[in-house]
Amino acid sequence: MTAIRIAVIGGGLGGCTLANGLLKHPHIEFDVFEGSSAFKEQGLAVGLATNAQSALKKIGSDVHQSLEAAGGVATASTRIIMELLKPVPKHQLHVDKKLERIEQGAELLTLHFADGSTAQYHAVVGSDGIHSTVRKTVLADHPDAIEPFFTGFWDVRTAVPIEVAKDAKIVDPANPSETGWVGDGGFILHQFINNGELVGCIAAAAADESYDGTQWRNPVTKEKLAKALGDRGEFGESMIKILLDQPEPFAFSQYESAKAPTYSKGPVCLMGDAAHAMTPWQGSGAGTSIEDAMTLEFLLGKVTSPSQIPAAFRAYDEIRRPRTQKVVESSREVGAAFCGKDREMGVDVQKLSAGLQRKWDHIWSLDMDQHLADTSAAFERFKDKA
Numbered sequence: 001m002t003a004i005r006i007a008v009i010g011g012g013l014g015g016c017t018l019a020n021g022l023l024k025h026p027h028i029e030f031d032v033f034e035g036s037s038a039f040k041e042q043g044l045a046v047g048l049a050t051n052a053q054s055a056l057k058k059i060g061s062d063v064h065q066s067l068e069a070a071g072g073v074a075t076a077s078t079r080i081i082m083e084l085l086k087p088v089p090k091h092q093l094h095v096d097k098k099l100e101r102i103e104q105g106a107e108l109l110t111l112h113f114a115d116g117s118t119a120q121y122h123a124v125v126g127s128d129g130i131h132s133t134v135r136k137t138v139l140a141d142h143p144d145a146i147e148p149f150f151t152g153f154w155d156v157r158t159a160v161p162i163e164v165a166k167d168a169k170i171v172d173p174a175n176p177s178e179t180g181w182v183g184d185g186g187f188i189l190h191q192f193i194n195n196g197e198l199v200g201c202i203a204a205a206a207a208d209e210s211y212d213g214t215q216w217r218n219p220v221t222k223e224k225l226a227k228a229l230g231d232r233g234e235f236g237e238s239m240i241k242i243l244l245d246q247p248e249p250f251a252f253s254q255y256e257s258a259k260a261p262t263y264s265k266g267p268v269c270l271m272g273d274a275a276h277a278m279t280p281w282q283g284s285g286a287g288t289s290i291e292d293a294m295t296l297e298f299l300l301g302k303v304t305s306p307s308q309i310p311a312a313f314r315a316y317d318e319i320r321r322p323r324t325q326k327v328v329e330s331s332r333e334v335g336a337a338f339c340g341k342d343r344e345m346g347v348d349v350q351k352l353s354a355g356l357q358r359k360w361d362h363i364w365s366l367d368m369d370q371h372l373a374d375t376s377a378a379f380e381r382f383k384d385k386a
């Protein structure tokens with residue numbers, strides 16, 4: 001079988017999961033190009049729900065074991081990446097390789113990097129995050145869909161050792177449990193990371209007129225946090241103190257990808273945040289990236305010649321785009337509800353409870369076998385048409 005050369009652009013969770021999965025397919029020769037100086041994740045931690053765990057199992061048992069080795073389902077993200085990359089030969093992993101543009105040739109794509117070097121591949125997978133360069137190629141005919149937009153919410157995050165959280169009384173020492181507090185305009189959450197070694201603390205709020213949503217992040221003060229979160233008594237005071245007790249406390253603007261009309265163009269496709277960056281409210285950015293990686297790895301395993309890649313990427317687009325864009329929308333809706341901004345539910349506890357309790361079903365309950373069967377059928381259809 002002809003060797004098929006694939007470039008994976010971006011070494012975040014999505015790109016690294018795909019790299020791990022592609023090791024199963026000897027006919028795929030791949031390289032991962034990371035623009036920064038190391039393979040690492042932006043986020044504090046990722047909680048991987050049942051859908052993400054099922055997708056990891058489909059990719060291969062080693063990956064699932066990697067997750068356990070990295071500390072369980074809510075894990076410092078960079079640790080997961082290190083586990084995923086362990087089996088990938090070092091010569092296939094390239095750092096300080098920022099893609100600048102893709103040039104389409106008759107048979108090969110030429111990648112131009114910021115350091116002046118070039119490389120040629122049959123196909124490119126853009127897992128280069130919310131400010132994706134690959135997206136500019138895929139959506140060249142849809143310029144309005146290239147840039148992400150501010151959703152009107154911001155958040156402040158940190159992580160502290162469990163003992164610090166207990167001393168500050170934000171975690172009940174007798175009965176430690178992860179909790180979210182819904183409020184009128186603001187939301188507070190804490191979650192356990194690395195099997196409970198750390199407590200991730202997050203405060204989020206709807207932006208008021210003083211917040212600059214054109215900036216990726218803005219300085220945050222005690223007064224701003226207190227105003228956004230309202231009176232939460234001693235607990236709120238402790239949480240604010242913890243959130244501000246970091247070298248550079250910032251409020252991060254929550255952005256979302258514009259709704260893309262396609263995730264692929266010929267032999268180039270998008271995955272993860274490059275395709276569908278979403279707000280963090282349903283904790284599904286990482287999980288949907290892993291599902292993307294599972295689907296792409298499955299399809300690329302079926303491709304027997306470079307000429308079949310556009311059909312594989314069309315199948316990927318047909319199956320993954322509706323699924324992921326629905327998650328983007330529901331995540332935004334959950335955020336509004338958590339911050340007391342849903343018009344119907346407001347801060348009515350019973351309405352919130354009834355309205356929110358089924359909101360995760362469509363994310364968690366994806367039948368991976370059926371999803372891959374649908375993907376396979378779509379690939380056969382597009383392959384026949386080609």
Ligand SMILES: Cc1cc2nc3c(=O)[nH]c(=O)nc-3n(C[C@H](O)[C@H](O)[C@H](O)COP(=O)(O)OP(=O)(O)OC[C@H]3O[C@@H](n4cnc5c(N)ncnc54)[C@H](O)[C@@H]3O)c2cc1C
Pocket residue numbers: 009010011012013014015033034035036040041042043044045046047097098099100127128129130131132133252271272273274278280283284285286287289
């Ligand atoms: C602060 C923060 C907190 C988060 N918290 C959570 C959470 O709790 N739960 C959750 O599920 N998700 C969370 N997410 C989202 C989650 O991290 C992502 O949705 C998910 O990991 C998608 O990863 P990705 O690989 O698609 O993109 P990214 O992780 O963004 O990786 C993209 C990679 O591409 C590289 N890159 C960019 N441009 C280029 C280029 N031109 N050339 C080469 N390389 C390039 C970047 O350096 C980066 O390493 C969070 C994100 C952030 C920013």
